[in-house]
Structures are given as structure tokens and as C-alpha cells.
Amino acid sequence: MRDLYVYNTLTRKKEKFVPLTTGQVKMYVCGITPYNHSHMGNARPFVTWDVIKRYLEHLGYAVTHIQNFTDVDDKIIHAANGEQVRWDTIANRYIASYFDVMDALHVRHADIYPRVSEHMPEIIQMIQTLLDKGMAYVVEQDVYYSVEKFVDYGKLSGRTLDDMQAGARIEVDTRKHHPMDFALWKGAKEGEPSWESPWGQGRPGWHIECSAMSCKYLGKTFDFHGGGSDLIFPHHENEIAQSEACTGVSPMVRYWLHNGFITINSEKMSKSLHNFFLVKDVLAYYDPDAVRFFLISNHYRSPLDFTDARLEEMTRSLERLRTSIMNVLELATMPAGGKSAEAAALLTEAQQVAEDFETAMCDDFNTALAAAALFELAKKVNIYREAVVNNGVPVDTSVITEVKRIFKMMTDILGILESAWNGQTSSADASEYAALVEAVLEIRKECREKKQYELADAIRDKLQALGITIEDSPQGARWKK
Ligand SMILES: [Zn+2]
Incomplete structure (x- = not known):
């Protein structure tokens, strides 16, 4: 097998990749918080990791890929309250939307997509272990991680607690032992989903899910952990603190890989700048292959300008x-x-x-x-x-x-x-094909309006025979190949 070198954020240098188990790679990638359609900044890590996975498989590794969905989160709850629907209606809608655009971009699926809402026992167990080990403390119905107790805190981002405090806007919270302590569990508030725990009704803090789920599916140590460089601190720093304190095994992750930002006309993509490009909107204008090719056209750690x-x-x-x-x-x-x-x-x-x-x-x-x-x-x-x-x-x-x-x-x-x-001579073929199917569906709709149901069904059956499935809904017919 060829020697593979990767830049490890943890050691800040390029290192030869040596898997934990010969011939196998275990990798965990932080997934989306499904409260909106995925934007181009979301898409970059997933296309990057898809290429990494394809290349590892090409080298002969058997790859296990885990990627979570943060389906319990303030932003989801906020969106649900705004629409007056359940939180999981929002999460399910945008998880489906995530798969739609990722499938269009030919991103192969992970082996497992664990969700926070389906892993409460594992999360609660991990928090309990951290409490038992004296690494966390309870304040009323909340549980906080005590960063001062973890001697390696800051090793991923390369910062000391003093640096972090100086760089962060921290609200004064007298209930916390140290300003950088972070929530492992939050007591339930009115109008929020909550789960039963030893500390009362509540829900997990953001970081604990990735520690609990990576440990469940990949073990106490695994090969790769990926995500955008904005996750290095605090998210990944906190994952290390939680996991290594809980399991007593270090390192939690052998190689940390982080991708760079996407800028739009050289400005960092963010909602406040109104340069927030949804993947589905970009795909309406450009061939998915071109979008994918764009996303990998720079080295993954470099910025990429849209x-x-x-x-x-x-x-x-x-x-x-x-x-x-x-x-x-x-x-x-x-x-x-x-x-x-x-x-x-x-x-x-x-x-x-x-x-x-x-x-x-x-x-x-x-x-x-x-x-x-x-x-x-x-x-x-x-x-x-x-x-x-x-x-x-x-x-x-x-x-x-x-x-x-x-x-x-x-x-x-x-x-x-x-x-x-497969012999498709131009990317225009796909849109011409779609236009053709749409034209046939238009004729079928007219048949149905004129109550010519036999003819409408015959059209559906003919399309079915060509591998095109029609689904009728109150909004009209949808099709997929
Ligand atoms: Zn994560």
C-alpha cells in the first residue's frame, strides 16, 4: 500500500497515516444541524470527505464512516416554534433536503447517521461517568464540564485557558466554576423538547453527542475525525475533553482533519452578509458535477471562493x-x-x-x-x-x-x-431529459383533468417501464429516475 500523508490539526504537521487496525479506517465526520436547507459552506466538508473516503477505499482500506445529525438544538426548536410544528418535523424535513442535495452531488452515504434524539441513554451515561470521575458538576438541573480538571484542555486549538477567555465573549455566569466551562446537560425550559435524566427533564449540550456517538460506533480511539475548521474550537476541543476524560484513553482521535471556509466573492459566507448560498439553489443553475468539481478544485484546507x-x-x-x-x-x-x-x-x-x-x-x-x-x-x-x-x-x-x-x-x-x-455526451442531456419528462407529465395531468384515467395510468405505466417513478400528491406529480 502507498504511503499516505495527512495534515493533523492536533500535531500541526503532516504525518504518515498509520491506521489503528491494519487495512481498516474508522472515521467520524460532524454532520449538520437540520434547521434549514444546506448551504455551500455545509457541502464542502461532505464532498471533501466523500473524496477522502473514495481514495482510502482505492488504497484498499475498508472504511467505516459515521456522521451525525444534530437533531436536538436551539435553532431547530426556534424554527419549530416559528412554524408551530414539532421539532422533529423541522429536523426530518431538512435531513431529507440534505440527502436530496448530497445525492445530486454524488456524495456516498455514511454507514450510520446517528441522531442525538436516538442516543439519549449513551449521552446520559457519558455525562454520569464524567460526574463520577469529578470532571463535571451539577448546578440546579444543568450539568457543566469543568475545563480546569482536564489538563490537556486546549491541545487541539493550541490555546491556553487564558487565551480562550481573552478571545471569547463570555457572559458572566456565577453558577460556573470557570468561565470556559460548558454545558453537558441543560434543564428543560418551557416549550422545548426534553428527556428524562438523573438531573431532571432536559436535553444535552451540543458537544457531548459527538463524544457519545463516536465512542459507541468507533470505539475509544479511532483514525480520522473531520469537520470545518470553525469546529476546532470549541466543539472538537470539547469532544476531546469529554471523551478522553470519560474513557481514560488518549488520543481519542489519531488524525484530526479540518477543511477551510468558503467565501463568496472573497467574503466569508454567513447569513448576516446575505451571501448565504443554498446548495439546492446553486444546483438549479449549475450541473451538479460542476458544483462538485468546484468544491474540490482547491486543496481542502485552503479557502475556496465562490x-x-x-x-x-x-x-x-x-x-x-x-x-x-x-x-x-x-x-x-x-x-x-x-x-x-x-x-x-x-x-x-x-x-x-x-x-x-x-x-x-x-x-x-x-x-x-x-x-x-x-x-x-x-x-x-x-x-x-x-x-x-x-x-x-x-x-x-x-x-x-x-x-x-x-x-x-x-x-x-x-x-x-x-x-x-455511461455515454451521456453533454451535461445538457440531463436537463433536456427532465424537460421531456415534465412535458409528458403535463399531458398526463390534462388527461386526469379530463377524467381520462385509463390513459393517465397508461402513461404512468409506460414511464415506469422506462425506470421513471411517478408519485401523485396534492401539489401535483413528482418523478424520479
Ligand atoms: Zn461533532
Whole structure:
């Protein structure tokens, strides 16, 4: 197996990756708080981790991927009260929306998506252990973690308690032993969901869920923990404090990986700046492959700037790759003609590109350089095809087979252009296809309005036979392929 190097936030250096168990990788990624549709900033870590997972699998590791949903949270409760619906109505709606956009972006699913609301016994147990060990204390119906009791507090963010206090806006709370102490459990308030606990009705603080759920599914120590760099402090710092104090095992995580921010026209994405781009809205304008390609176009730790010009550039770049894939597929169907100097050169170049790709990915998953290798291969393929079509150079089928394997290996790891390998000649195909189905559904709607139900059902059955499922709802018919 190739040596893989990753930048570890904990040690602040690039390290050779050594798994805890040979051939296996256990990774935990902090998921979303489902109180709204996912925005582009949300999407970046999930696409990044999807590529990391695909590459680890390519290297031969069996990967276990856990990603939580923070379905009990102030923002969800606030949204639910605003709409006068239950908190879980909000959570379920936006979890479904998360999967819609992630599926469109070809993000493969995690093995388990644990939810806070389904892990109260584990969370309560962990808090109880921290209390038993003297690491936490009860104030009325709340439980706080005592940061001064954990000697390693600050080791991930590289800050001392004094630095943190100086940098944080902390409300004076005389009930806390130290201003940086954080809530493990919060007593129930009017109009909030709550669960029974040894400290009365209440709900967990934010950080404890990831400690409890990662320990349940991955054990006391695991390989990778990921999330946006905004989670380093306090969230991940607190996870370490909780988990290591509870289990007595250090490190909780061997390699901490954090992705950079997305900026919009060079400003950090935030709601207050009104530059808050929802993934679903971006997907209405751009091909999902182009959006995905954009999200991995910089190294994951670097900032990434969202502009329309950049998305348009990504779209054009993908079309160039798509054309080259069409060329490979075309060459593969041409009659075999034997060896040539051109084919030998192409093979050597393709092998070098594969090597460059692997070198880039093994250097802390450098997708920017890996993509550059992909364009290099596309160029070489196009040159060879020109030679075949214009100069009568024979097609060397065994070389084309190998080039196709290398090309597809790379696009599969980056998770792009699957449709091109399936013969879709342009990204416009997808929208044309959708327009066609919509047109048929429009005719079917007219049939139903005229009470021609037999004809409407026949249309539905014909579409079903083509793999298109229709669901009728009061808002009209929805379809999926
Ligand atoms: Zn988390």
C-alpha cells in the first residue's frame, strides 16, 4: 500500500497515516444541524470527505464512516416554534433536503447517521461517568464540564485557558466554576423538547453527542475525525475533553482533519452578509458535477471562493474532460489495429499521469493537483485520437483499455463524470431529459383533468417501464429516475 500523508490539526504537521487496525479506517465526520436547507459552506466538508473516503477505499482500506445529525438544538426548536410544528418535523424535513442535495452531488452515504434524539441513554451515561470521575458538576438541573480538571484542555486549538477567555465573549455566569466551562446537560425550559435524566427533564449540550456517538460506533480511539475548521474550537476541543476524560484513553482521535471556509466573492459566507448560498439553489443553475468539481478544485484546507465566473469555468473544464472521455469510448469501439509509436507514447504518458495523481492524493489529498493530472491525460488522449482519425494511426486496443481504466479510476475517485462513462455526451442531456419528462407529465395531468384515467395510468405505466417513478400528491406529480 502507498504511503499516505495527512495534515493533523492536533500535531500541526503532516504525518504518515498509520491506521489503528491494519487495512481498516474508522472515521467520524460532524454532520449538520437540520434547521434549514444546506448551504455551500455545509457541502464542502461532505464532498471533501466523500473524496477522502473514495481514495482510502482505492488504497484498499475498508472504511467505516459515521456522521451525525444534530437533531436536538436551539435553532431547530426556534424554527419549530416559528412554524408551530414539532421539532422533529423541522429536523426530518431538512435531513431529507440534505440527502436530496448530497445525492445530486454524488456524495456516498455514511454507514450510520446517528441522531442525538436516538442516543439519549449513551449521552446520559457519558455525562454520569464524567460526574463520577469529578470532571463535571451539577448546578440546579444543568450539568457543566469543568475545563480546569482536564489538563490537556486546549491541545487541539493550541490555546491556553487564558487565551480562550481573552478571545471569547463570555457572559458572566456565577453558577460556573470557570468561565470556559460548558454545558453537558441543560434543564428543560418551557416549550422545548426534553428527556428524562438523573438531573431532571432536559436535553444535552451540543458537544457531548459527538463524544457519545463516536465512542459507541468507533470505539475509544479511532483514525480520522473531520469537520470545518470553525469546529476546532470549541466543539472538537470539547469532544476531546469529554471523551478522553470519560474513557481514560488518549488520543481519542489519531488524525484530526479540518477543511477551510468558503467565501463568496472573497467574503466569508454567513447569513448576516446575505451571501448565504443554498446548495439546492446553486444546483438549479449549475450541473451538479460542476458544483462538485468546484468544491474540490482547491486543496481542502485552503479557502475556496465562490463566484459565478468560477462555476462557469468549472462547467467548461468538465465539458473538456467529457469530450475526452467520449474520445476514449469511441477509440475503444474502433477496430483493433495493433501497435504504434503514438500508442506506446500514450501508454507511458497515462502511466505517468496516474503516478502524478496518486502522488497528489497521497500528499494530504491534494485534489487540486490531482485534477491537473486529469486534464493532462485528457490532452494526451485527444492528441492520440487526432492521430487515429486524421493520420490513420492504428488503434491499439490494449493501450486504450489501460488508458480507460486509469482515466475512469481518477474520475471515480473525484466522484465526477459518471454520466460521461455511461455515454451521456453533454451535461445538457440531463436537463433536456427532465424537460421531456415534465412535458409528458403535463399531458398526463390534462388527461386526469379530463377524467381520462385509463390513459393517465397508461402513461404512468409506460414511464415506469422506462425506470421513471411517478408519485401523485396534492401539489401535483413528482418523478424520479
Ligand atoms: Zn461533532
